[in-house]
Amino acid sequence: MATSTPDYGTEPLEVAGPEHPEWGAELAPRRPIARKTLHDSIVESLRDMIISGQFPPGAKLPEKELCEYFGVSRTPLRESFKVLAAENIVELLPSRGVRVTQTTVEDIDEIFEVLGVLEALSGELACLRMSDAEIADIRELHERMVEHYERGERMPYFKINQEIHERIMAGAGNRNLADVYSRLTGRIRRSRYLSSLSDRRWKQAVGEHAAMLNALESRDGERLFRILREHLKNKADAARTTLLEAESHSPSKGSSES
Amino acid sequence: MATSTPDYGTEPLEVAGPEHPEWGAELAPRRPIARKTLHDSIVESLRDMIISGQFPPGAKLPEKELCEYFGVSRTPLRESFKVLAAENIVELLPSRGVRVTQTTVEDIDEIFEVLGVLEALSGELACLRMSDAEIADIRELHERMVEHYERGERMPYFKINQEIHERIMAGAGNRNLADVYSRLTGRIRRSRYLSSLSDRRWKQAVGEHAAMLNALESRDGERLFRILREHLKNKADAARTTLLEAESHSPSKGSSES
DNA sequence: CAATAGGATATTGCATACAATACGCAAGGG
DNA sequence: CCCTTGCGTATTGTATGCAATATCCTATTG
Structure with a gap:
């Protein structure tokens, strides 16, 4: 066999530090450095x-x-x-x-149920904790997203949509929430790629996003909570529909060799 | 130093094998078997x-x-x-x-925020999906719990309390929800042990539990959702108080070996 | 011909060996 | 006297080897 230390890292290391020496100031409250194993x-x-x-x-x-x-x-x-x-x-x-892991349609349903309350919570907390500037940034993203919608540009729309949800999640200022959230989204990310939304659903989604922005700007956490839950519920319906459709076309069970 | 395997208390290992042969019945619709590594x-x-x-x-x-x-x-x-x-x-x-991992007070706060919506969701779903019989069982548990409360028996109360929440979580019929939930509770279990509730808080908690039962029996998911969130919020407050108190008494940084 | 049993092969689980890194201590220099 | 600096030791990261299952193929039997 080849052996003898094959080309190891993709990258040898990534010293987490952005700035380099200039030990002028008191040196380094630098955190542990992101060494990778x-x-x-x-x-x-x-x-x-x-x-x-x-x-x-x-x-x-x-x-x-x-x-x-x-x-x-x-x-x-x-x-x-x-x-x-x-x-x-x-x-x-x-x-x-x-x-x-096989992610079944039932899993998707379950996960969306959970994501619903998690995103709702993120919105509620974001209303309490985000700065006006951050909210303004989201407003801007929203406007751009709407433009993409009007031009029928699905991919850019999708990206910004994602970005908005992530910003709100970040704005909630709850790392444990974000962790749990990202772990769950990881499991359905693939399904999301596939899920292409219908024109009707798309329009509805944009409407929901507008309502979200309103609630966020008036810092009405309770309302944003409800809107986000509803929003996720609708997303789930859309995803399930697409997925079932896709499955009926190719009823591959995944495993099952022969 | 000491060396040579300090006595950690539990037994070195436990071979999982419970039941042994008795191939009497038709042999085994046994699923993949829970072999342990x-x-x-x-x-x-x-x-x-x-x-x-x-x-x-x-x-x-x-x-x-x-x-x-x-x-x-x-x-x-x-x-x-x-x-x-x-x-x-x-x-x-x-x-x-x-x-x-050091679980800080901030972590506890964050985790309780998340647990709040998760338990709330479990209640809402339980209202939809639990059978009348299952609900009746919980009612019975509740009555017993109240008896313990009236006798001031904290530990049995605590156990049944836990049991009730777990039953509702199970009754929600959402495995992914239960997974996420148990993972988060795992991180604060220790804090929960310590947290002994005040008489005032205890009384309040019992009241909340009564309301929970009512909502569950009338299958009012929305109401149970709100009650559970509030319940968890109060639990969080209690836990935080106890924890801060405990910390101020022993500001141990944790480690401590040898 | 079908079904089962047996063994050869591949894959997995665990143990051990080797290499790299961090830690502690002591000696030397300012 | 304190700080630096180099080495020895301990601990961690990775590789390899060995034993135990599982898988697959073939041959044998009913």
């Missing part, structure tokens, strides 16, 4: 590969091949599997390998 | 040890000693660390070991 990098790569669909749901993750692909030994790879399993992205079948 | 058992043991406070927040988890203690090699132990880190129970400092 192999398995950390692998986790990220694998997550991306799975979300991007390189490994479809139900697919087996072949240990040996991935080792060769990443140029690492089995130890860090296996540690990565454990992490991904804890995130519900893969499934560990003892003695029988690792598979990409 | 070493690291799985270790994860559980460690989680318990941390929650029960054998490793205080901030304490370092010594790899070598734990290996000897569990009687395993470093590989499965390290895999367990990765899982616990993904659950936010421990922190991995690259090249510098593993520590029990």
Whole structure:
């Protein structure tokens, strides 16, 4: 075998520090530095590969091949599997390998139910905690998003839409909330890609976003809470419809070899 | 120093195997079987040890000693660390070991905010999905809990209280919700143990529980949602108070070894 | 011909070995 | 006397090896 330290990092390291020496000031309340270990990098790569669909749901993750692909030994790879399993992205079948978790339609429904209250909460908190400037930024994003809507540009619309929700989530100032949220969205990100919205739903969504902005600007947390929950409920309906449709076209179960 | 496997208290491991053969009946519609791997058992043991406070927040988890203690090699132990880190129970400092995550007062506040909407959602869904029989069971639990309250028996009260919330969570029929919920409660379980409620708060809590039962029995999801959120908000206040008090008494930074 | 049993092969779980990094201490210099 | 600096030790990160299952294929039997 080849062996002998194969081309390790994608990048050797990323010293987290932006600014470089100039030890003029009192030196460094610098935080621990973001050093990366192999398995950390692998986790990220694998997550991306799975979300991007390189490994479809139900697919087996072949240990040996991935080792060769990443140029690492089995130890860090296996540690990565454990992490991904804890995130519900893969499934560990003892003695029988690792598979990409199958996300069923029921899962999507369930997750959207949860996301509904989480986003609602983020909105409520954002009303309390965001600065006027931050809200103004979101207003601006919103206007641009509406322009994209009017021009029928789906992808840019989608991006800004996402951005708005993320800003509100960030503005809530609750890291634990954001963590939970991102973990759940990770599991349905792929489904979201697929879900293309109908013209009718699109119009409705834009309306809901306008209401969101109003509530946010008047800092009416309770109202924003309700709007966001409704908004997510509608999103869920749209996603489910698309997904069921897609499934009926290609009733691939994912697993099931022969 | 001492060295040689300090006595951590629990037993070195527990082979999971419960039932043994008796191939009498038609043999086994048994699902994939819950086989346990070493690291799985270790994860559980460690989680318990941390929650029960054998490793205080901030304490370092010594790899070598734990290996000897569990009687395993470093590989499965390290895999367990990765899982616990993904659950936010421990922190991995690259090249510098593993520590029990410090849960700050801010974390507690944040987590309770999230738990509030999660429990509220569970109540709302439970109103839709629980059977009358299940609700009746909860009513019975509630009555028993009230009796404990009237007798001032805190621990039994606490247990049943917990049980009721868990039943509602289960009755929501949303596994993803339950997963997220249990992951978050895991991080504050320890704080909850400590938090002893004042007489005033206790009375209030019982009142809230009565209202919960009413809403549940009339299947008024919206109302139960609000009640549960309020209930959790109050719990949070109580917990924060107790925690701050406890902290001011012993401003220990956590670690403390040897 | 179908079904089962047996074994060869591949894959997984765990242990150990080696390498790299951080930590502590002592000696030397300002 | 305090700070720096180099080395020795301990701990962590990764690789490899060995044992235990699972998987697959073939051959044998009813």
